[in-house]
Amino acid sequence: MATVLPAPVEALRELLEKLPGIGPRSALRILQSLLRQPTLQVQLAEALTQVVEKVAPCTYCGFWAEGPQPVCAICADPARDEPILCVVKEAGDVLAIERSQAFRGRYHVLGGVLDPLAGIQEKDLRLAPLWDRLRRDGYQEVILALGTSPEAETTAYYIARQLADWPGRITRFASGIPVGSDLEYVDPLTLSRSLRERQPFSV
Ligand SMILES: [Zn+2]
Structure with missing residues (x-):
């Protein structure tokens, strides 16, 4: 027409x-x-x-930032001193967790999850900078907060396996986040509870 x-x-x-x-x-x-x-x-x-x-993308974490050498407001904040790195799928997930006000560490935005059917492989995600940060920056814990879709689970297992020799703790959110949902649809209260009650991620 x-x-x-x-x-x-x-x-x-x-x-x-x-x-x-x-x-x-x-x-x-x-x-x-x-x-x-x-x-x-x-x-x-x-x-x-x-x-x-x-x-x-922020030079360190991949969240939205500004400038020729972009550093986001969270990475630039010296008060974010908890030695915990929360790995999320998308920049919007950072906002969802920030809304819960339950986290004072820093983030790492992967830019997606492994999805062979959609052609998304290791090289398409911000994995190399993640390994670098964990080697370099003295974090004591990594929270894998990638969501609960099958692709997110596969990606979380992949990361946990790659970090088998890393000395820190690897954790995930407690249950309470519905299967297959994205973090942005989870209400702040549920999110802060599942963050507080996070559990060891066992491979
Ligand atoms: Zn950042």
């Missing part, structure tokens, strides 16, 4: 539909709202440009 939309609007509509959770109807609602608000259009374009130009 030929579109009746002007080409720039059609292009924007197609882009909006690529975003997670936005189907054709939501895309249309966002379009209508944007086209009514020229100021918002400009602000949104400017904000996107700023993100494109300035935001990059």
